[in-house]
Amino acid sequence: MSERSADKGVHELKVSAVVEETADARTLVFEVPDELSERFRYRPGQFLTLRVPSARTGSVARCYSLCSSPHCDDRIAVTVKRIADGYASNLICDTVAVGDLITVLEPSGSFGPRELDADVLLCAAGSGITPVLSIIKSIMVGGRGNVVVLYANRDRRSVIFADVLDDLTYRYPGRLQVLHWLESERGLPTAAAVEELVRPHSGRDWFLCGPAGFMTVVGAAAHALRVPTTRIHTEEYRSLQSNPFDKPIHTNGNTPLGDVAVVEVDIDGETHILKWPKHTPLLDVLLDNGIDAPYVCRESACGTCVCSVKQGRTRMRQNEALIDDELALGLTLACQTLPESPRVHIAFDQ
Ligand SMILES: Cc1cc2nc3c(=O)[nH]c(=O)nc-3n(C[C@H](O)[C@H](O)[C@H](O)COP(=O)(O)OP(=O)(O)OC[C@H]3O[C@@H](n4cnc5c(N)ncnc54)[C@H](O)[C@@H]3O)c2cc1C
Incomplete structure (x- = not known):
């Protein structure tokens, strides 16, 4: 049972739709009751933390970025991609259905642009597209910035939001450009190749999201292009080791006097x-x-x-x-x- 209560930001939300994006990815759309709408206000790039039941530990907590945009989507949504042997991602993709109640923490996180009028370079791999999609939609609808996206995937069938991105590119010609990188055609992205691809846009703020290997490669490209670290913003996907739904662990109080x-x-x-x-x-x-x-x-x-x-x-x-x-x-x-x-x-x- 959850030890943090509603006043600590823990709520149950009903799943109003489950969308099969690819064979490996599902979008969960949530219904937010009117009385919680203020609590669930969010900025593009933020994430929800879901409580996933576990027979072994009671629960685990997993963060999932919001793919919806506060500027154009009525409902909030996250997209979960299966990880080989991953516990929560497979459980969610296999079992979550419309009408289920899921315990979540309120939106959180600091990834994402502070304002929507500046030009940005967004680099995503796999499920790293989720906050990136929220940022793209927000800038297109709510701002005046131009966006270039580098989006890496295993193959064509694993590209999450392929149609949505095509549609946005069509609707905002000149403002949005998506550079797809498919491993099936070009192998894993290398720092040198990324450097060449994004060089014309390297003067912008960079937002990087994906697994550790991808971040290292794009980080190396940014370094080679001498992009100041102040302009590189990252969201690394990994599983939480701690569980914010549990009662906080208290310190032992054995602190030496004077310290x-x-x-x-x-x-x-x-x-x-x-x-x-x-x-x-x-x-x-x-x-x-x-x-x-x-x-x-x-x-x-x-x-x-x-x-x-x-x-x-x-x-x-x-x-x-x-x-x-x-x-x-x-x-x-x-x-x-x-x-x-x-x-x-x-x-x-x-
Ligand atoms: C801010 C943030 C936002 C995120 N947003 C998204 C998102 O939008 N979409 C998305 O799909 N994911 C997102 N993630 C990642 C997500 O939170 C989970 O990490 C992911 O779903 C994997 O969880 P899992 O329980 O399925 O895998 P886990 O069971 O945690 O396993 C992950 C991997 O680690 C390996 N592993 C597990 N335990 C061990 C161990 N003890 N030793 C060695 N290897 C081990 C597993 O074999 C597997 O390959 C985000 C993460 C963060 C921090």
Whole structure:
């Protein structure tokens, strides 16, 4: 049973349609009741976290990007692609049917453009197209930007949203260009080939989404083209190790005396003054104190727990979500942040 409740962002949504996109991918369309519509407002590029039952552990949590666009789609939807031997993706594709209730966390994540009028380069492989489709539709309908998409797939039959992309390209000539890469015809994409393909568009902001191997290849192409890291935004697909639907794990409290900072935290219109042990991430401190801080992955990847350091010094154990520009603005991830000065002031204002 889920230990986080509706006021912590956990809800049950009814599946209103299941669409077979390819042999390996299904889109789940959800019905959001009117009273939850505010909670399910989202930005293109964000994802839902689904609770998937497991006989062994009770449940596992898996993130799925929204392929729908807040600018033109009435219903929210995610697309799930089977992974060989994957637990949740196969269970979802095999068993989820119209009318099922699925437990989900509210939309989350920081991937996606801040504004829709700038030109962007989007690079996706396989199911990495889901947030990319949401971004494309949002820019086309809600903005004035031009979009080039590099989209890699195994073969023609595995291309998710092939018709939708063709249709969008037809409707927005001159604004949208899709460069398909099929492994069946050209082998796996190499950094040198990607570099050649995207060179004319390399001055734009880059948004990369897909499995680790693809990200490495496109990252290497970006590096070769000397694209500043501040213009490269990534969403790496992987399974969560932790389970945000479970009760948060509390720290053991065996903190040596003297190894404690004091933190003032502004969150949800309240201010809390707390002791912050120097080796305990801020998010753990907040949850230990019963404060309803936002989080999903607790692994620095999703960006849900982003907050601002207003005063004092902190450091992160690791960071996969924030780019240099955001760090320069004082942003940090609560799940990774440790204190470096005796007093720190943090605000959840993002
Ligand atoms: C922000 C975000 C957005 C995402 N969006 C999407 C999306 O839109 N669509 C989509 O399809 N996916 C998406 N994903 C990926 C998704 O969350 C899952 O990771 C994916 O569905 C695989 O989950 P699974 O349970 O089927 O596979 P898992 O059971 O987690 O297995 C994944 C792979 O790892 C291997 N594996 C599992 N356990 C081990 C182990 N202990 N040791 C070695 N190998 C192991 C499996 O054999 C398999 O190949 C997203 C991920 C993130 C973080």
